[in-house]
Amino acid sequence: MRSGPAPLKKPDTDESLLDDPAVYVDLRRLMGLETEGRLINFRPPFGHSSQLTGHHKSRLRGRGLDFEELKHYQPGDDLRHLDWRATRRTGKPFVRSFTEERDRPTLVVCDQRMDMFFGSSLNFKSLTAAELAALVAWSAFHSGDRVGGLVFNDQWVETVPAHRSRQRLQQFFATVVRHNRALHAQQPGRIDHTTLDQVLIRCLNMAHHDHTICLISDFSGIGESTLRRMRQLSQHNNVIAFQVYDPVALNLPQRSRVTLVDGNLQVPLHLGKKSIHKPVADFLKGRLARVADLMRKSRIPLCMISAGEATAGQYRRALAGRAGGQR
Template structure:
């Protein structure tokens, strides 16, 4: 695709556009998600793994062992060596792709180009189209402040369309960036994901992780035992660093406070709080050996995903 057309597919605005999410299938043609790790699923599919079984790709000939299928005996080698030998094949497996998309109130914020909730929808759409293009099953879990919707993984455009419709629906429900007191917590979503995500699937969790804590890390540990987990952290530049030469007005929806332009202590504490949160998230991923990607709302998300998942990307090799 031309660069001009790709630029038109970049996320923008406060709400996602379903037509644009559908067009992202063209931008996802250069993405291939799985080049690093073998999958763990026991189901057959298009991905090669370390598992050996009755596949179609010949691997080696070895001495016959009790329990081997007699149908795989290599009679030529057996006749030549006078010792029973059997053929070993490399079996293909599949790796279902499961998106967990955060569409809670705190995602309804953005100071440049788009809101975090819109960026989340675009990332899930790009990764989902890339997986479907690789003939993987695609499913997901989209959750808001009070409800959630599961999409059963299927190898069809209908599953992808259902995921996009749910992303669109939950995205357009957002009205305020202030989370409700009784809203769902990330730890509860991760615990429920353990019920939905089957062993061997690739799990992409896209969120701002504003309420990530030790309990969330424990749930990720349980998930990582049987699935390949990738965390995609989305943020806005204003969350990382406040403007230094402007009078700021902050509000919690009920009261309002003005911060003078020369008040450096508040800005420094604000920045340090963000850095600490990101460091805690990074250390948890390092302890659990999980992949962590971090993208801002003003990033060229298609370019960055092509760098990470592009077919010719050096990072994939």
């Protein structure tokens, strides 16, 4: 697996498909999600007393990053905070009060593998993941966090270090767009398949503690080794999982003909046959259930995001549910 950054080739496909807003995303679209993202409250599900508190104003008074006010000296106040200029001017002791601020960078992990390049109704999963990554990034940015991310396809992972600037957000979005628009149905067979374990190892190297990490994927290829790394990652960080799925996984059509593609291998299936429909439906539902089970074991909040619905509304409901204690 290459670790990038590396140039991505333009898809060898119909030009009209590249303009399909249900299949591919562009930079203007992701930048334009700022309005919706900033209106969605992005806060870690921990109180101020937790060791996993993020970049949000603490109720603790002390020596911090932000000066808050001058106040009259009270017995017990730290004499090191005396403001000598104000004290000399008024003849009464004044001390400086600060609001402590704790820094929690946010890393947004966006899956753009070929498994994500599928859609049966509104959008492709890869496009929904790209939109969700932008919404999470904008929400975290407007909550005062430094934002960066990881974007991965079937061959490599690209990283964008966390920083509090619009330029860094644009760099992250541009990376998502390049990976997204490189996906195409004629993509050659995989040589070095990027696994979630490899991506989580990269996260562990970047986020040693006190990060918020948002994993956006369909979690194809998740296993027990992934579970161990998620537990390790969540030990000192706040991890949230967003599973992007297609509605067909929950309601497989009774009469349809589909073609399953894996690299260069294509297998046509007639879903009208009971002997085929039931095993395929059980497999798709079972994969969703397996991800949910592993997340429960990891004690990581899981938010389900359908590619068959508008992304922003689902994201808003998912965070509202977490804030309300539903997860």
